[in-house]
Amino acid sequence: MKKAQSIVISSFLFLLVFGLVISVLVYYFTILNSPGSDYEDYEREARNIGELLTSEAYPTVWDESTVKQIGLLEGDILTEGQLIRFGNLSYTKTKSLLGIKEEYVFYFIDKHDNVVTVTGKNSWQYWGWNGRDRPNGGPDYKIIFDLLAARSRNLATEEKFVKMFVNGKIIEAKMVIHVWDWVEGVIPFLGTGYNFAGQLFTIEEKYAVNEAINLTMGP
Incomplete structure (x- = not known):
């Protein structure tokens, strides 16, 4: 027993x-x-960015000192003028207006799967993080795409279909928004410069582990 x-x-x-x-x-x-x-939280921030950017700004005519609510639409069309104004804001200001804590970028892809370029005093293929504060974004999305693939974590993506007025015509495009943070121990920095033709010519990435990479992209 x-x-x-x-x-x-x-x-x-x-x-x-x-x-x-x-x-x-x-x-x-x-x-x-x-x-x-x-x-x-990253997914939520990506959705919030999409909702805000696909709305109208307040006031409708704004600059960095007067904008109360950010938005890129005029009526139901997303315009070059609003994108250029947004690109000239400081990155810190854009995050404050969007109400987010994490890093972000957004860009547009047309129906032929080409990244849309908007040109003013500078050129933009993406808006948001670029390692500097002003202006935000930059002319070559591939740089950010490669960096995100190698150094980001918690990468959330949101997509929204929009109508855009660019290069004198209305097109249909997909807005792609990424929100993320960096792999622990990495502090990326992109130092960019422009020649008189407005072309990106140098890139530098610096990391907390004291690794440095310098690339030459053109003349």
């Missing part, structure tokens, strides 16, 4: 310990493979 009770108790303890071990392993496996417990 006592032997049978001992076997039952031993079996119960074994199953209890086994269950605890499995629970701990599952927990740590989930943590290690999760993009981040706050990933939903």
